[in-house]
Amino acid sequence: MPDKPQGAPQIKVNRWRRFADWDERPLRLDKFAVEDASAGFAAFSSPNDPKPGLEIEDGKVKSMDGIAAVDFDMIDLFIATHHLDLEVAPEAMAIPSHEIARMLVDMNVPRAKLVRLAHGMTPAKLAEVVAELNALEIAFAYSKMRARHTPGNQGHVTNAKDDPLQLAADAATAVAFGFDEIETTMRVARNAWSNAVACAVGAAVGRWGTLFQCSSEEAEELQIGMAGFTSYAETVSVYGTERAFIDGDDTPWSKAFLSTAYASRGIKMRCTSGAGSELLMGFHESKSLLYLEARCxxxxxxxxxxxxxxxxxxxxxxxxxxxxxxxxxxAENLLAVWLDLECASGNDARPTESEIRVGAKILPYLIAGSDLICSGFGSILKYDNSFNPSLMNGEELEDFLVLQRDFEADGGLTPVGETEILDLRSRAVQAIAAVFEELNLGKPTADMMASVVAASGSEETQSYLPGDVSFISEAIKQRRINVIDVIKALAKRGYRTEAQNLLNVVKLRVTGDYLQTSAIVRNGRIISAVNDPNEYLGPGTGYRVSKERREQLVNIRDVLDRDEVLRSEGRHAKAESRLIQYRTMGAAEPGSDPREVVIGISPAFGLKIFRTLGGHPLSSILDALISGIRAKGCRPRIVRLRHTADTSFLGLSAARLAGSGVGIGIQAKGTAVIHQHDRLPHHNLELFSNAPITKLEHYRRMGENAAAYALSETPEPVVVPTKGEAMGARFHAQVALIYAIETSLTEDGAAPENIEIRLAEVMQ
Amino acid sequence: MTDKHLTTTDYPLAEKRPDLVRTRSGKMLEHLTLEALEAGAVALEDLRITPEALRQQAAIARAAGRPTLGRNFGRAAELVDVPQDVILGIYELLRPGRAKGKADLLDAAHLLRRTYKAEQMASFIEEAAEVYERRGLFSKRF
Incomplete structure (x- = not known):
């Protein structure tokens, strides 16, 4: 503590209240943990992480990352047997980690060269390399190393009631927004079959090619896949410690067998892993999160x-x-793509209540691109997400669309108009209802369907409840209804396009083209790391947003242009013409009445622009200013200034014309100033700079204060209170367009004109 | 076998080499139409992947520098004709603590090799049997 000054009054305050403000922020709902490697809370390194190393003898691994082969656990054994390429390993392990780290961010080192080296690297070595990179370098390396050229995205489609009508409508909606894959799961496990049919039908509306999975119990998920309803799976989890693996009731061999089983059924499959799972399961071996994931x-x-x-x-x-x-x-996503795996890069379970942390989390992936940016963007509302809320959700989908536009980055989604969405949702519920009727699974009413089409989420629907759905789901399962039955039902009831779309997805499994790395369907064609490989080698290479794609990305709703601003002003013009008349009375000369206050209006005031940004008719603004001036016994004179549209100069010119030397300058958009004839242009007496929040009452008081200055009084300045609104974000596009209209009417050297106004009686 | 010579330029097969593609019942892709399906001429069986297709994809994966993916497709080709209940039974047996001993897994491997000619899959399960014994994964779990 500094020395205590003599005689200073004691201040009895026990807290800076900003901390109380911070306590109320959503961020403070997030809990943070102390770094503690022994308890498993260490991201990049732990004293318990092994040092990278590999000994090979007689073509066999003798030790890996400091562990002798005889002491290998089942994960080490699997990696040593099936991952390590012993031809490449001596070369790859001999290169210092920082050198490989530099290669990862060197645009001149081709991806293929790095992928080959990764085949010969141990988990500890891989982790050590990526740990050398800072966040920006990781994002850049990710962009260079991801397998497929074209980025994509995946969405969740679920709801809190397992309502099949809503699933169909929301699946069609997600497809329209451009998700390459959609994933469902259930609130009630036995509703899996109903969810599968509903999403498969919904995803066939509008276009074909969105892959679909129903996350469910392993055996049942495979059966649903065999019945043809789903086209991919990603529930095959693996873990980085032996104990976590066993606790998850599997081994690397059982999971590998299951993966092979999916391929044998022609179903696309990826595994699930990721930091924190071993920690949550209690078997982390005090290793860092990154090292455990490198093993996975x-x-x-x-x-x-x-x-x-x-x-x-x-x-x-x-x-x-x-x-x-x-x-x-x-970093762990980077490891995945470096190992040449398709990466559905998380951005899935919502890790924070802070919208700032959400935006910061998604940005690197959006600008780097990813095979599937989210491994589950919540296309539905948070409360309808049966997986749990996602990083990004239905609530925030438009924010994501705008981020794409801001950064001219392709996040895999495309804005869709209201009419199109409504048509697709209607078509989807009609299609699933037709399938249900045709297969004797139910007969949803028109009211049920209408409530679903309009609903943002399941709290607004009058439709199926989970209990109703169970009967439908059990019937599908018991009667062994498969995708052929559903396609036939669609076709029979006139949904031939949807029938064909669904058939197209099922047909993918005949050739298995979509089993290759990073395969998705775009415009009816398979693209994957095989025929659409990422071959980034610096600016001008790699994925670039095409002209056509850019047009889609920027086409968000409700954008302003000059014509729109003029159209909107045109609508106000008519109303104003009934309330106020302006008459030009010739050149304005300096006045001599010491009680005269001049109101200098801008070139477009009442001619092209009729309302302030605060929505007040200009007739009311003038009425308020005049009333204020008169209330103090002064005399207002209105002058149109035509040589400038700048607020300061409007005010200063008005002041120079005023007999009192005090004037008010006002732009048509409502920005206003009180000025005095002998002041510097930007050194005014009072200024209303935030027109959108300036009210008539403020303008009236501005009139009073201008009069008070004219009378040599020192009034309390009028302060327009602000709540910290981002005025620029809300209004600057409009301001720029309106101001351009004002400046287009200015004329160098144009003389000020006296204006006489007549206000309609209703105003008085 | 044609698939030995397949490269990445043959991919996707549906687009580049539809001549190589046949369904289980010998149909070509162009025969899998909605009309044929409505007429009952296309069944779910026709929409299944074939061992040949998986071997072709394995060749493409190897040509693309993905040997492990190729091996997985190779094993999958062997499982195409293995019935669902057998697959689920073996998966269950491979989970920790399910098999009572090494012999259970070796029996499963034998079944795959003898009945379904699934040589690579059988070897993979024999490898698992060794590891499970070494790591004590046969112990009964509750």
Whole structure:
């Protein structure tokens, strides 16, 4: 503490109230954890992480990352047997980690070269390399290393009632917004079959090609896939410690077998892993999150799966409590793509209540691109998300669309208009209702359907409840209804386009083209890392937003242009013409009456622009100013200034014409100033700079104060209170367009004109 | 076998090499129409992947520098004809603590090899049997 000054009054305050303000922020609902490697709370490194190393003898691994082969656990054994390429390993392990880290961010080093090296690297080595990179370098390396050229996105489609009508409508909606994959799950496990049919039908509305999965119990999920309703799976979880794996009731071999089983059924499959799962399961071995995930990813490459869903999936929230946790999630996604796996890059379970942390989390992925930016963007409202709320949700979908526009970055989604959405939702509920009727599964009423089409979420629907759905779901399962039955039902009832769309998706499995790494369907064609590989080699290469795609991305709703502003002013013009008449009375000369206050109006005032940004008719503004001036016994004179539209100069010119030397300058948009003839242009007496929140009462008081200055009084300045609104964001596009109209009417050297106004009686 | 010579330029097969594609019942892709389906000439069986398709995809994966993915497709080709209940039974047996001992897994491997000619899959399960024994995964869990 500094020395105590003598005689200072004692201040008895026990808290700076800003901390109380901060307590109320959504951020403070997030909990943060102390870094503690022994308890598993360490993102990038732990004293318990092994040092990278590999010994090979007689073509066999003798030790890996400091562990002798005889002491390998089942994960080490699997990695040593199936992941490590012993031809490449001696070369790859010999390169210093910082050198490889530099290669990852060197645009001149091709992706393929780095992928080859990764085949010969151990988990500890891979983790050590990416730990060298800062967050920006990780994002850049991710953009360079991701497998497929074209970015994509995946969405959740679920609801709190398992209502099949809503699932169909929301699936069609998600497809329209451009999701390449949609994923459902249930509130009630036995509703899986109903969810599957509803989403499969909904996803066939509008266009074809969105892949679909129904996340469910392993055996049932495979059966639903065999019945043809789903086209991919990603519920095959793997873990980075042996104990967590066993606790998850699997082994690398059982999960590899299941992966192979999916391929044998022609179903696209990726594994799930990600930081924090071992921590949540209590078997973290005091290892860092990154090292454990490096093990998971080597395991997955060894299993021969085409891809992964990682980036802290269910473990993302706990990972984000740790220092560097968000950077770690980025690093583990980088490991996945470096190992040449398709990456559905997390941005899934919502790890924060802070919208700022949400935006910061998504941005690197949006600008870097990813095979599937979210491994579950909540296309529905948060409360309808049966997986749990996502990082981004139905509530925030437009924010994401705007971020795409801001950064001219392709996040896989496309704005869709209101009419189109309504048509698609209607068509989807009609299609699923037709299928239900045709297959004797139910007969939804028109009211049920209408409530779903209009509903933003299930709280607004009068439709099926989970209990009703159980009967439908059990019937589908018991009667062994498969996708052929559904396609036939659609076709029979006249939904031939949807029938064909659904058939197209099922047909994908005949060739298995979509089993290759990072495969999705775009415009009726399979694109994957095989025929659409990312070959980034610096500016001008890699994925670029095309002219056509850019047009889609920027086409958000409700954008202003000059014509729109003029049209809107045109509507107000008519109303104003009944309330006020302006008459030009010739050149304005300086006045001599010491009680005269001049109101200098701008060139477009009442001619092209008729309302302030605050929505007040200009007739009311003039009435308020005049009333204020008269209330103090002064005399207003209105002058139109035509040489300038700038507020300060409007005010100063008005003041110079006024007999009192005091004038008010006002722009048509409502920005106003009180000026005095002998002041510097930007050194005014009072200024209303925030026109949108300036009320008639303020203008009246401005009139009074101008009069008071004219009478040499010193009035209390009028302060327009602001709540900190982002005025620029709300109004500057409009301001710029309106101001351009004002400036287009200015004329160099144009003389001021006296204006006589007549206000209609209703105003008085 | 044609698939030995497939490269990444043959991909996607549906687009580049539809001549190579046949369904289980010998139909070509162009025969899998909505009209045929309505007429009952296309069944779910026709919309299944084939061992040949998986071997072709394995060749493409290898050509694209993805040997482990290729091996997985190779194993999958062997499982196409294995019935669902057998697959789910073996998956269950591979979960920790399900098999009572090494012999259970070796029996499963034998079944795959003998009945379904699933040589690579059988070897994979034999490898699991070794590891499970070494890591004590046969112990009964409750």
């Amino acid at each position: 990813l080597c395991l997955q490459r060894g299993m021969g799966v085409q891809g992964t869903q990682n980036g802290g999936i269910d473990g993302a929230p706990v990972t984000c409590t740790v220092p560097g946790g968000v950077r770690e999630l980025m």
